[in-house]
Amino acid sequence: MSAATDDAIRAATRHVAAAMLPDLTGIADGTVAHIAAGMPELAERDALDLARATAFANSEALLHALVRGDQPKDVTTSPEVMRSTRSMVQHGLSHDAVMRGYRLGITHWCTRWGRAVEEHCPDAALAVPVVNHGTTFLLSWLELVSDRLSAEYRDEAERLAREGSLERAEFVRRVLAGETDVAEVRLRLGYDLTGSHVALVLKNPREGKRQPLESTARTLAASLTAAAPLVVRVDVDTTWCWVPTRDAARLPSAGAPVLAGQGWPAAGPEGFRRSHRQAREALRVAQLAGRPAGTVTHFADIDVAALCSTDPGVCRTFVAETLGPLAAGTEDARRLRTTLAVFFDAGGNFRAAGARLGVHHNTVRYRVDQAAALLGQAPGEHRLRLELALHLADRLGLVS
Structure with missing residues (x-):
């Protein structure tokens, strides 16, 4: 052309x-x-x-x-x-x-x-x-x-979607503060506050690729009940979830590289709040302990640690001062801490402790003597303080 x-x-x-x-x-x-x-x-x-x-x-x-x-x-x-x-x-x-x-x-x-x-x-x-x-x-x-x-x-x-999530999260905060009633929650969220609830809190780890927390929460909820959960995205790295069930089963893993905290089942509006507080505390302790992504931490496993670790610095000092050389991060120190904890749990019975540990009772006696030498005192002295320090070292990973 x-x-x-x-x-x-x-x-x-x-x-x-x-x-x-x-x-x-x-x-x-x-x-x-x-x-x-x-x-x-x-x-x-x-x-x-x-x-x-x-x-x-x-x-x-x-x-x-x-x-x-x-x-x-x-x-x-x-x-x-x-x-x-x-x-x-x-x-x-x-x-x-x-x-x-x-x-x-x-x-x-x-x-x-x-x-x-x-x-x-x-x-x-x-x-x-x-x-x-x-x-x-x-x-x-x-x-x-x-x-x-x-x-x-x-x-x-x-x-x-972002504004909707923020508005939804703000309303749920009002629910947690006790500023709403059952009817309003049912209308706004389609969720029944009068039933039983198991709360979950999910968070992306500080490092690594961000995961789809909302879908992960729904998958976890589905393993507990077929009923629809309440899932609320709080920010880009945090999601709250309530599962309408009285099932106390513990979730074995998150099924994705995220950290999760799980509360006990609890009923009614107060149970909604209590289980959520427990799940948040479980997650806080998991982060403090440096637990790996994919871990679900149940409140029942860390309730004492949660109570004692509101100030992590004070908690670390308490563990270090009480355990002394036993707070070291070596394999020998870990083995002695485990032996002492099992020994106390067995009521101070060497044979029962040996059976639980799978070692001879004389081995337990030898390890307890080693621990006593490092502590500079018999294990029975200040037992409550010592048991608490051992528990915190185990649950929070507070070793040097």
Whole structure:
């Protein structure tokens, strides 16, 4: 095709587009009607006004671009179109629905362009090239605008999800503070406060890839009961969960590289709060002890440690001063601590302790004597203090 013919096609395209400008409103209305016929759900969602505003703004931008001879990439997406896209997200229209509306709209536009060329381009030799030129322009614009609007849609959807999560979390904090009633919680959250609850608190570890905490919480809840849990995203790294069950079963693992705390089952609004406090304390102790990702810590295993470790610095000092050399991080010190703890738990019976440890009772006696020498006192002296230090060293990992 010669340069002169190219110039003639562009000139004819500009002429046809200029001839269409006076009917801009009619073109936009026709586009909306075509979209509405193919998407009746727009009327159900009161989204036709958004479609109308978008169709007018896009039609105006397309016609002026064709008149000027612009390239599709030069067509600016108007603020009105961006606002309408965000509003479509707020009306609950899916991304697929928005993109389908654009495809329907451009289909109508291509048909309308063909009729306009037939009406305003008397040169039969130019008619087909002008139709093709305009159609190519429209389809190229559709591809470009789809990318722009997809990004806008995604940003708005993420913003709404973030704000929804924050609002939901703030309401749950009011529940925990006792500032709501059972009926309001049922209405706002769809959760029954009057039943039994097992609370979980999940957190991403400080290092490593962030995990989908909400889906992980639902998976853990499903292992306890088929009933739907209440899952609340508190921040990007923390999720709270309440499982409507009285099952006291302990979750063996998180099933994902996250840390989790689990509370005891408890009933009613106060049980909702108590089990949550326990789960949070279990998680705090797990973090203090440096437990690995994938661990579920049950409150029953750390209740004493939780009580004694509200000030970790004081707790560490207590363990170090009480155990002395036994607080070392060596394998020998660990073995002596374990032997002493089992010896106390067996009521000071060497044979019973040996049976539990799988060693001869004389071995237990030898180790207890070793521990006494390192402590500088008989194990029976200040026994409560010593047992507590051993417990904290084991549960919190407070060894040097």
